[in-house]
Amino acid sequence: MNNVMLIGKPAIAMAVLIGLAGCTGYVKKADFDATVAELRANDQKQQKEIDDLAAQMQQRFSEYDAKIAAMAGRIRVDTIAHFGFNDATLSEQDKPLLDDFAKTIAKSAPEALVTVEGFADPAGSRGYNMRLGQKRAEAVRDYLVSTGGLSADRVRAVSYGEATNRQVLKGESGENGQPNRRVNLVVDFAGASNAPAAPAAP
Numbered sequence: 001m002n003n004v005m006l007i008g009k010p011a012i013a014m015a016v017l018i019g020l021a022g023c024t025g026y027v028k029k030a031d032f033d034a035t036v037a038e039l040r041a042n043d044q045k046q047q048k049e050i051d052d053l054a055a056q057m058q059q060r061f062s063e064y065d066a067k068i069a070a071m072a073g074r075i076r077v078d079t080i081a082h083f084g085f086n087d088a089t090l091s092e093q094d095k096p097l098l099d100d101f102a103k104t105i106a107k108s109a110p111e112a113l114v115t116v117e118g119f120a121d122p123a124g125s126r127g128y129n130m131r132l133g134q135k136r137a138e139a140v141r142d143y144l145v146s147t148g149g150l151s152a153d154r155v156r157a158v159s160y161g162e163a164t165n166r167q168v169l170k171g172e173s174g175e176n177g178q179p180n181r182r183v184n185l186v187v188d189f190a191g192a193s194n195a196p197a198a199p200a201a202p
Contacts, residue, residue: 102148
């Protein structure tokens with residue numbers, strides 16, 4: 001995992017190399033090697049910080065029904081909040097985990113971008129489920145900002161609706177579909193400028 005380049009690093013490397021080239025039209029091998037070595041060292045340092053924070057979150061959130069996964073430049077927290085059928089109201093039982101999450105991010109990664117991903121079960125139309133997933137994501141985002149104290153410009157809400165490839169239980173809705181009616185969180189250490197584009201609601 002430590003060898004994976006973070007999102008946006010190739011573009012940064014190219015800009016640095018162009019800058020190093022200046023008016024001479026070429027880059028010295030020593031300058032190129034030094035730049036690549038510095039980028040790799042920064043990648044490794046950041047990935048270690050991500051791995052350490054993910055381990056801390058695993059331990060801290062072990063009492064909750066949440067799965068923590070460290071990726072290149074990101075930490076994903078799956079199954080962080082569930083919702084009733086056709087509802088976007090945040091339940092009281094999910095608030096303690098969100099409180100702990102906000103405290104952990106505010107202390108350990110205040111500059112990270114947090115993406116709240118909203119999902120719906122496959123009941124209803126695709127457009128309706130996109131809107132419902134967005135409302136769920138916004139409910140969690142608003143809670144993290146108003147109660148958790150996270151910066152509003154560092155927390156965004158997106159919807160994946162009923163996206164088949166993201167369903168926990170394929171095709172399930174109603175009473176059996178609660179695992180599909182959820183919100184996940186992604187902590188992006190690469191920053192807002194390098195974050196992937198959010199899916200647009202119809």
